[in-house]
Amino acid sequence: MKIFGKNEKSSKEIARDRLKVVLIHDRANVSPEIMDQLRDDIIRVISNYMEINKQDMEISLANDDDSVALVANIPVSKMKHDRGRY
């Protein structure tokens, strides 16, 4: 409930935001397979454009207070030639 323009989040909104973040982590945790698949998919797509160092690549979920980001650090070892788009 907002009274006189007070803009504080209700406790239900706080609960909802916290749950959304924690469930992203829970779901990623219980399924490392999904993270592995995601990693393989990313490698496949990026390899169309550049050579990457697969050993040193890192992907992870990072949280802020109320959001989650997929963070990827992918060392590029060689760029492929631009063959044009068409």
Next chain:
Amino acid sequence: MSEVIVVTSGKGGVGKTTTTANLGVGLAMRGNKVVLVDTDTGLRNLDLLLGLENRIMYDLVDVISGRVAYKKALVRHKKFETLFLLPTSQVKDKSAVNPEQLVQLCEELRKEYDYILIDCPAGIEQGFQTAIAAADCAIVVTMPEISAVRDADKIIGELGRADKENIKLVVNRIRPQMVEKGDMLDMGDINDILSIECIGQVPDDELVVTSTNRGEPVITMENSHAGQAYRNIVGRICGEQIPFMEFPKEGFFAKLKRVFGR
């Protein structure tokens, strides 16, 4: 066609057993042949909620081990004659029943009963795996509280891994006045967070406690909001389209009293 429904939750104490008892009575009140299987080994409760605790002779482990035929172990309800209970064992050995054995028993029960409802233990251990093994459909009970919703999400994940695709959600113990104030998650929020279809929302209701005291599930009480909510869920299980109930709003005087103190 008979249906095996498991009532499960992840977190304990959210209302699995209460839900199982009420849905069982409700389905039987509509003339269905119903058997309730209590699989919460070591923690026998469903008999109490149904007022059948003094009639138990044999239990699930007696049946599974082959000591007695299931028909001998079933306890018929006093008032609802098409409702039966298969009580759980009081021994603590949680591995006494394995998934294959329960699947086999449910195959037998399917021949005689329209609905087989399985009351599941809390957690995701062996007892849970056994309880869900035979189910065509899972009802996940949760409460509008972050830890209960989180645990429900775990259970939903586990059900998915066990290839149980037909999952429905019951949000229990909603307090409409807190929802109104923005202090409690509502069904829409939980539905959005878990991405699972809701089949019911049950208000927190003192009559659940008094009816449990008496061993007569609240669904039989005409004037109870929780009872109405359970009747609606039963209708939806039977394939009816029933709109979700509006909870009574806090009255003007009650609100005044709250705002200006007692």
